Amino acid sequence: MKKNFIKLIIISSVILFSYNFAYSADIDAGKKAFAKCKACHSIKEGGKQKIGPNLWGIFGNDIASVKGMKYSKALKRYAEEAGTWQEDNLNKWLENPKGLIRKTKMVFPGLKKAEDRDNIIAYIKSMGN
Numbered sequence: 001m002k003k004n005f006i007k008l009i010i011i012s013s014v015i016l017f018s019y020n021f022a023y024s025a026d027i028d029a030g031k032k033a034f035a036k037c038k039a040c041h042s043i044k045e046g047g048k049q050k051i052g053p054n055l056w057g058i059f060g061n062d063i064a065s066v067k068g069m070k071y072s073k074a075l076k077r078y079a080e081e082a083g084t085w086q087e088d089n090l091n092k093w094l095e096n097p098k099g100l101i102r103k104t105k106m107v108f109p110g111l112k113k114a115e116d117r118d119n120i121i122a123y124i125k126s127m128g129n
């Protein structure tokens with residue numbers, strides 16, 4: 001009886017663990033996937049501006065507020081209504097930038113895989129938050 005109970009505990013922990021493992025966003029994978037953004041964005045603290053703004057601390061921050069960056073009018077207008085970058089709008093933005101903000105000057109087709117977006121968002125969160 002006791003043995004069975006212990007077995008049950010072990011089995012359920014393994015299931016729980018693999019469930020978490022399979023479904024949690026992965027910062028390391030996000031870092032790798034961020035290679036697609038690197039042509040235009042740095043993400044280190046104090047990193048320089050490229051074609052796009054440095055993304056250090058961007059999660060939860062005001063949209064279009066990185067100093068020195070010349071944003072499109074479209075993104076600035078969006079900033080007035082949406083305020084900050086959160087899970088939800090960042091996810092839509094990365095899936096299809098022009099779908100969220102038609103006249104943005106971020107020329108990027110978007111990440112079609114939800115997993116890639118989740119991982120990149122986890123990575124962005126880990127950089128400056």
Ligand code: HEC
Nearest residue numbers: 036037040051052063064065071072075104105106107108
């Ligand atoms: C070809 C260059 C380019 C690529 C590739 C690119 N971006 Fe951008 N990104 C920009 C530009 C330019 C802007 C400013 C857009 C505007 O002003 O409309 C921007 C804006 C952003 C913003 C909003 C910043 C703010 O200050 O509010 C985020 C977040 C962002 N990009 C994330 C990403 C991520 C993550 C990737 C990779 C999946 C990526 N970008 C790929 C050029 C790029």
